[in-house]
Amino acid sequence: MTGSYDGVPLARPSAGLPAKSLGKGALWLAAFLSGFVIEEPAPYELYMAFLSIVWLACGLKLRREFGPLIICMMLYVAGGVASIPMAREMGDAMMYIAVSSFLAVTAIFYAAILADDPQRFRIIQNGYTISAVLVAAIGIAGYFHLFPGAGYFTLYDRARGTFQDPNVFGPFLVLPTVLLIQRLLRDSVLKNLHLLVPLAILLLGVFLSFSRGAWGVLFAAVLLVYFLALVTEQQLYRRTRLILLGFAGLFAAFLLIAGALSIDSVAEMFAERAKLVQEYDGARLGRFARYSLGFQMMMEHPLGLGALEFNKYFPEDEHNVYLKGFTTYGWLGGTVYVALALWTLCALVPLLFKARPWTAFTQAVFAVFAAHLILSAIIDTDHWRHMYMLYGLAWGLIATDKIEMKRQRSHRPAPAATALLRRF
Numbered sequence: 001m002t003g004s005y006d007g008v009p010l011a012r013p014s015a016g017l018p019a020k021s022l023g024k025g026a027l028w029l030a031a032f033l034s035g036f037v038i039e040e041p042a043p044y045e046l047y048m049a050f051l052s053i054v055w056l057a058c059g060l061k062l063r064r065e066f067g068p069l070i071i072c073m074m075l076y077v078a079g080g081v082a083s084i085p086m087a088r089e090m091g092d093a094m095m096y097i098a099v100s101s102f103l104a105v106t107a108i109f110y111a112a113i114l115a116d117d118p119q120r121f122r123i124i125q126n127g128y129t130i131s132a133v134l135v136a137a138i139g140i141a142g143y144f145h146l147f148p149g150a151g152y153f154t155l156y157d158r159a160r161g162t163f164q165d166p167n168v169f170g171p172f173l174v175l176p177t178v179l180l181i182q183r184l185l186r187d188s189v190l191k192n193l194h195l196l197v198p199l200a201i202l203l204l205g206v207f208l209s210f211s212r213g214a215w216g217v218l219f220a221a222v223l224l225v226y227f228l229a230l231v232t233e234q235q236l237y238r239r240t241r242l243i244l245l246g247f248a249g250l251f252a253a254f255l256l257i258a259g260a261l262s263i264d265s266v267a268e269m270f271a272e273r274a275k276l277v278q279e280y281d282g283a284r285l286g287r288f289a290r291y292s293l294g295f296q297m298m299m300e301h302p303l304g305l306g307a308l309e310f311n312k313y314f315p316e317d318e319h320n321v322y323l324k325g326f327t328t329y330g331w332l333g334g335t336v337y338v339a340l341a342l343w344t345l346c347a348l349v350p351l352l353f354k355a356r357p358w359t360a361f362t363q364a365v366f367a368v369f370a371a372h373l374i375l376s377a378i379i380d381t382d383h384w385r386h387m388y389m390l391y392g393l394a395w396g397l398i399a400t401d402k403i404e405m406k407r408q409r410s411h412r413p414a415p416a417a418t419a420l421l422r423r424f
Contacts, residue, residue: 055113074104087308113392114393170215210269225364290314301330
């Protein structure tokens with residue numbers, strides 16, 4: 001027997017659960033598993049591969065409204081495929097591009113899910129937030145060695161949680177952190193006191209990752225969301241409240257950081273990581289030198305160098321996703337990625353000021369996505385699972401707005417009919 005999930009045919013569970021509830025649970029689990037990628041293939045990848053196939057087979061629509069995402073992702077991957085023969089280790093290069101292809105599919109999946117029913121953002125938000133709080137708690141426990149074997153969840157004396165790298169763990173926590181802060185800004189703080197505990201866990205998790213990128217992403221995203229809350233609030237007393245909450249938030253963050261820095265090991269690591277330029281950044285062939293040399297090299301390699309080849313010419317990887325776009329995906333992939341990033345950002349801007357039930361979520365996604373684009377200039381984000389999720393969520397929201405505008409236009413009376421009505 002079959003049922004339906006918001007118009008999408010799905011198999012009805014034998015236990016008698018409504019297919020709609022089963023679909024929501026499956027989507028929630030996808031968002032939840034996004035935080036567990038310490039080993040590859042991760043449970044998230046296996047589950048998303050299965051879920052995407054099932055949903056597409058059951059009729060999930062690929063709409064023209066998020067066609068730019070589909071086309072750009074296809075061209076991006078095509079550039080990577082064309083660069084495979086350039087690699088010395090073709091097997092590794094093929095696997096790398098295969099992972100890129102899968103992640104592109106996940107972005108399209110999230111876009112299709114939201115475009116089909118924008119209210120599903122609540123399910124994704126809930127699953128992502130609970131996952132992030134749990135992952136942050138695991139990272140904190142690992143850092144302080146709160147149980148035997150907890151050190152497994154650290155790397156280089158930095159919390160990494162259930163991720164391979166602290167530099168991915170920290171940024172992953174930013175979106176749910178921003179969403180909780182945003183809720184405190186918009187709603188009564190007294191009615192949301194229960195959010196302070198998960199918020200503190202997330203903030204401490206970001207801090208203990210000792211990722212300068214994560215700190216910067218969090219600061220930029222929170223600042224942008226706070227600014228959007230101020231400029232979109234029309235009532236004076238609520239603006240005054242936002243200003244007071246801003247000062248209170250700064251004071252609370254200061255107390256949290258001061259408490260963490262009272263621990264000697266934390267203070268020592270913070271002093272080391274807080275340096276703006278590390279030795280591996282400014283060395284002769286350090287991160288910044290590799291950017292210039294890498295882009296010069298790409299002028300002579302239209303198909304790129306091939307996946308995982310850059311570190312055979314230089315001491316380390318690109319650590320710049322825009323440079324990596326050209327080295328790993330050729331001129332085609334590099335150009336398309338930059339175009340997609342800017343297109344996504346510009347297409348989201350008009351949505352920030354429209355009265356929609358999901359406007360606050362849109363603002364949070366925009367702020368975190370914009371901050372990640374800046375971060376991408378100093379780190380490789382092309383295989384970050386949550387980065388592709390951000391692309392998918394962004395284009396799902398863009399498509400939703402276009403669909404809503406079409407619906408409104410179709411319900412407007414014709415000009416002749418409007419003139420006739422005015423006579424009466």
